[in-house]
Amino acid sequence: MKALIYCKNSEVSNALTKYIEGCQELEVECVRDYKMLIDKIEEERIYMAVLSMNDSRYAEITDKIKSNKTGTVIYLLGQRVEQSAEVYKCKCDGFINIQNLEDDVKDCLDNFSLLSKRIHRLRAVTFGRFDLFVDGERMEISNKKSKELLALCIDKCGGRVSMEEATDKLWYGRPYDERVKGLYRKAVMSLNAYFRSKEIKDVFINGRGYCYIKKSAFDCDYYKFLEDPQKRKMLYTGEYMFEYSWAEETLARLEMLYFNF
Numbered sequence: 001m002k003a004l005i006y007c008k009n010s011e012v013s014n015a016l017t018k019y020i021e022g023c024q025e026l027e028v029e030c031v032r033d034y035k036m037l038i039d040k041i042e043e044e045r046i047y048m049a050v051l052s053m054n055d056s057r058y059a060e061i062t063d064k065i066k067s068n069k070t071g072t073v074i075y076l077l078g079q080r081v082e083q084s085a086e087v088y089k090c091k092c093d094g095f096i097n098i099q100n101l102e103d104d105v106k107d108c109l110d111n112f113s114l115l116s117k118r119i120h121r122l123r124a125v126t127f128g129r130f131d132l133f134v135d136g137e138r139m140e141i142s143n144k145k146s147k148e149l150l151a152l153c154i155d156k157c158g159g160r161v162s163m164e165e166a167t168d169k170l171w172y173g174r175p176y177d178e179r180v181k182g183l184y185r186k187a188v189m190s191l192n193a194y195f196r197s198k199e200i201k202d203v204f205i206n207g208r209g210y211c212y213i214k215k216s217a218f219d220c221d222y223y224k225f226l227e228d229p230q231k232r233k234m235l236y237t238g239e240y241m242f243e244y245s246w247a248e249e250t251l252a253r254l255e256m257l258y259f260n261f
Contacts, residue, residue: 003048005030006037006061007077012098016050016077019105026112041065045216046072048112050096053078053086062090073115075108122203124154124220127237130244134198145170145183146190150204150213151241155250157223158215166211169246225254230261 003026007013013030020028026048031037034055040046041064049065051058053076065072074092078084084095093115096104123133130151132139141147148170153161167180170187174180188206195204203217215223222240225232236258241247 001026001047002044003028003050004037004040004046005050006032006055007050007052008032008054009052012052012077012101015101016096016105019102020048020050020109022109037061038064043216045219048073048075050075050077053083059086059090062092066091073112122200122218124218124222126151126154126220126222126241127225127235128239128242130154130241134200139194141190141194143187143190146187146194148244149184149187149211150191151244152246153204153211153213154218154220154222155241155247156212157226158212160210160212163209169244172245222254225257229257233258233261 003020005013005016005020005028007016007030010032013032017028017030020026029040031040034057038061041049041061046065049061049072051061051074055061058076062074065074074090075094075096076083076087076090076092077096077098078086079098081097084097087093087095094104094108094111096108125131125133130147132147132150139147149161149166152166152169163181163184164176166187167174167176167184171180171183188211191204192206195201203214205212205214221235225235236254240251240254
């Protein structure tokens with residue numbers, strides 16, 4: 001799980017990293033550039049964020065994180081006790097005082113395991129047979145085409161999937177008529193109903209004639225491999241969503257990546 005530290009003071013950020021890395025389930029990354037921070041918030045799954053109040057935009061940043069609705073645990077970092085009041089104003093989860101850094105971080109980590117339970121953890125397995133796990137439980141959905149539509153959206157890495165493309169791949173060979181469009185809409189409705197039943201919002205998005213997933217919401221073996229094929233080479237099994245014929249095109253690209261590293 002990713003923990004993000006936004007602090008331009010290298011001495012403080014290094015000390016924070018040292019303390020937080022004591023929590024084995026967290027992978028810590030320090031960011032000192034505002035634009036890079038925003039990019040990471042939008043593109044990656046962040047479980048914990050520590051934001052320095054030296055940047056006057058900390059309230060704006062917290063709002064940006066919360067807009068993703070993924071339940072990120074947010075701590076503000078300051079150097080005066082009176083700054084802790086901002087935690088309540090910004091509806092964050094705690095305050096870390098630079099003057100009492102080690103003890104405050106330990107307190108925050110003690111609370112993190114409890115706070116992080118509010119985070120919906122979506123894990124997509126694509127190498128081999130496709131499966132989705134929500135909070136550790138396998139996705140069970142009666143409409144098989146709904147699950148395949150989700151798999152197609154994950155394959156697109158967050159890009160839009162048009163109704164025409166979806167029907168062509170999920171109902172290959174059938175004419176693009178009202179009947180097949182109705183089957184597509186039924187699959188979309190089933191997916192929406194499934195995520196609602198799990199109280200998961202803004203992960204599967206659909207509009208008029210298209211749908212897509214929020215990539216940063218998924219812990220996915222395929223995405224990890226693409227980020228660093230050399231480092232994540234052991235993830236790849238030689239198979240990719242083998243139950244879906246349309247996945248063979250992606251499989252060919254994965255093979256090239258695998259053998260090039």
